[in-house]
Amino acid sequence: MLAERRGDTGAYSNLLDEIARSLRRTIPGKLIRMGIDPQETEDIIQEILIGLHNKRHTWDSNRPFKPWLAGIVRYKLTDAVRRLFQEKAKHADIEIEELTEMIGTTPDPSKAIDAERNLAKLPPQQHEVVKALVLEGQSVRATAEKLDRSEAAVRVTFSRALSRLFTISRSD
Numbered sequence: 001m002l003a004e005r006r007g008d009t010g011a012y013s014n015l016l017d018e019i020a021r022s023l024r025r026t027i028p029g030k031l032i033r034m035g036i037d038p039q040e041t042e043d044i045i046q047e048i049l050i051g052l053h054n055k056r057h058t059w060d061s062n063r064p065f066k067p068w069l070a071g072i073v074r075y076k077l078t079d080a081v082r083r084l085f086q087e088k089a090k091h092a093d094i095e096i097e098e099l100t101e102m103i104g105t106t107p108d109p110s111k112a113i114d115a116e117r118n119l120a121k122l123p124p125q126q127h128e129v130v131k132a133l134v135l136e137g138q139s140v141r142a143t144a145e146k147l148d149r150s151e152a153a154v155r156v157t158f159s160r161a162l163s164r165l166f167t168i169s170r171s172d
Contacts, residue, residue, distance in 0.1 A: 001065050004056065019052070019069065020045055030077070035160065036084055048076040085156060118165055126161035129154055 003011030023045045028038035051072050059068050119127055132143040133154075140158075144151045 001056070001059060002061060005061065016049055016052070020049060023048060023073070027077070031081075034081055035156070036081065040080070040084060044077060044080045047080055048073055051076045085152065122161055122164060126157055126164065129157045130161045130165075133158055 001012075001015060004015065024041065027041045027044055031038045031040060031044075052069065055072060059065065119130060122130065128147060129143060132138045132146060133140065138146065140151050140154050143149075144154045147154065149157075
């Protein structure tokens with residue numbers, strides 16, 4: 001970073017490459033632990049590198065570089081995770097309505113039996129959210145209150161349940 005301040009673009013490019021390599025090793029695991037698809041890694045790395053580039057003038061060369069960089073990584077990762085959860089929550093709302101509509105208009109008993117069998121394969125928390133939202137027709141708010149969870153947690157759980165149900169139905 002000191003070389004970048006002296007105008008050495010090659011050293012700055014090498015620094016960015018090294019940071020990107022390091023992030024590619026650490027970010028996927030963090031995303032998986034948070035329940036986020038690790039395919040989001042590259043987009044997040046780009047956001048971090050852009051943030052670093054835009055804020056590079058704020059680094060005090062009398063202070064260590066790594067803690068400054070860690071702050072940028074933490075904030076950009078937090079922003080990205082928040083955005084991804086918000087997108088999932090919005091997506092889950094659309095899917096709740098569509099899925100309720102589909103279930104309500106599909107009287108085929110064999111599909112109902114398959115649906116019950118697949119629902120039984122869900123973890124208990126996912127099962128109770130799907131049951132409340134789809135089978136009982138409760139709103140996200142009512143489900144959150146009933147299960148003593150936040151609305152966002154209900155949406156995320158529902159989205160994960162849908163992904164799991166899709167995987168289960170494809171494997172059958």
